[in-house]
Amino acid sequence: MKIVIANYRYFIAGGPERYMFKFMEAAEKRGIEVIPFSVHNPQNERTQYIKYFAKPRSDRLMYADTEMSIGNVIGMLRAVIWNYDAERRLRRLIQDTKPDAVYILHEINHLSPSVIRAAKKEGVRVVHRISDFFMLCPKYDFLCGDEICEACIHGDYRKAIKNRCVKNSKIGTLLRVLAMKLYKKVKVFDEVNCFVCTCNFSKSKLIEGGIEEKRIECIPTFINADRIKPCYKNKK
Incomplete structure (x- = not known):
């Protein structure tokens, strides 16, 4: 392969x-x-x-x-x-x-x-x-300042533009929003055969954003467990 x-x-x-x-x-x-x-x-x-x-x-x-x-x-x-x-x-x-x-x-x-x-x-x-959440949020992280924000998840980007979410830049935010609208119009993400998420929360957000569940797999990020040495402390 x-x-x-x-x-x-x-x-x-x-x-x-x-x-x-x-x-x-x-x-x-x-x-x-x-x-x-x-x-x-x-x-x-x-x-x-x-x-x-x-x-x-x-x-x-x-x-x-x-x-x-x-x-x-x-x-x-x-x-x-x-x-x-x-x-x-x-x-x-x-x-x-x-x-x-x-x-x-x-x-x-x-x-x-x-x-x-x-x-x-x-x-x-x-x-x-x-x-991350680049498909659903112009800023990628579902944050507006210090607050959790999912206002853009269904394609309404007015709040992102108003708050200059991308690097606190009106132009940067507008460009990002323009790109996201273009991707939806040409349906480029519909051409992905399988999305791999690292946790079930990310999977649930993709589904909420319109991605079919059958095209999503949840595979946690692997680590080399042999290199991990637990550190135990005695409790008094």
């Missing part, structure tokens, strides 16, 4: 990337060939598939460090709304390697859901791991 794993980083920057590399290691031990697809970055791990990686959205990794030059603005718009470069490059990777499936970890604001469309155009199954 052969799969492509798509994530906007191919180096360890946090938990999602640790999961990615552990998944790749575990899959390869079971005889599954894993092919990475990501964005060009000088911090990336070495791979023979680097030539297929998509263009970065700007000359800086973090949004806060990005200067608003014309090139960076165009790159940001491409990454936030629809990344045709990533779609084209993933299609070429699929054509050259012929995988059985594409496993997407994180594509929003970088690769964009264009990678879903790329896989489906090539007739390849898509599995999408869900580790």
